[in-house]
Amino acid sequence: MMYQVLDKDIIENEIVPNLPKPKRGFFPKAPLAEIVNCILYKLKTGVQWAYLPVKSLFAENVLTYQSVFYHFRKWCVKNIWQDCWIKLLSKNKSKLDLSQCRFRRESYISITGRRRGRLSRGGL
Template sequence: MYKLLDKDTIEMEIVPYIPLPKRGFAPTAPLYEIVNAILYKLKTGVQWEYLPSSSLFSQKVLSWQLVYLHYRIWCR
């Protein structure tokens, strides 16, 4: 499984521009993994339900619902 961008590139060039939540809970997963999953989905066109969660993520396996929730929030 290939990665679109490496962890350092995502953390240094993309994550600082993501707005932090004003209310609610902070994300339990690292933001670079959520961004990596969104970029993978946009690049390949795979459906949200079929994100390869076990091969994309290194620390904590994310559900597609969590990735989609962050995508919807960031698109607003």
């Protein structure tokens, strides 16, 4: 049984085209859609990398969790996830319904803005 976070067609049509193709060096043994599905499973469930059920997430060529983390880290460093998210949002902008969202105008006070050694101790 293979876990599916998103439909395979959605991953292949919407996410994989935004991923860079390897030019040299390490070529993945598994399809990029399965690697992305594995990463999305990890992000959705919050499971630790070492406990990722890779045998259930890959169809034929099972990668180790280290290989999946390698791809995740590589795409994070190059801001691939952020670029992909922005492209997906801009493509589907008309489908978003933000009518029920509330946005605050006031800014949050930064805790780091206080001076050192000036803690309130309740009058002590």
